[in-house]
Amino acid sequence: MNIRQSFLSMIKAFPGGWDAIAAALGMSRDALENRVYERKGQGVTVDTALQIQAFSQCTHFAEAVATASGGTFIKLPGDLAEDNELLMAKFQSLYAELGQFSKDFSAATADDLIDKREQMLLEHDVAQLHKVLAELMALTLRIYAPQGGKEVE
Secondary structure (H helix, E strand, O other), rough: OOOHHHHHHHHOOOOHHHHHHHHOOOOOOHHHHHHHHOOOOOOOOOOHHHHHHHHHOOOHHHHHHHHHHOOOOOOOOOOOHHHHHHHHHHHHHHHHHHHHHHHHHHHOOOOOOOHHHHHHHHHHHHHHHHHHHHHHHHHHHHHHHOOOOOOOO
């Protein structure tokens, strides 16, 4: 998803669509469309994009920026009251992703040749594994090292 697509999907996710989100931002629909479609030398500022993201309760803009930067956006859980349950659920997600990768790897290498479609599938699986691992690490540090960790002597 590119940046413009992120704007369009967030606008679509907002109840009332274009007209409602434009009103929430304090501008006309035409003004918003000019910014999103970069007409008349206009564009969406980062602050406006973040406001649209907040209004739509989506993270599409953050995801698009992370993708454009060669990374992955990882949303951290807001409530850490159930620390162990969250960690165990994340480990279960990791096991599930690893199992999917193993299954796809076996299928892709069964004929001793990985074609383009199989390569794309395996790369997607690896990206998902990295995402879940990063989420697990971020959650672990948030729970067990809330102040950045202790100094080691």
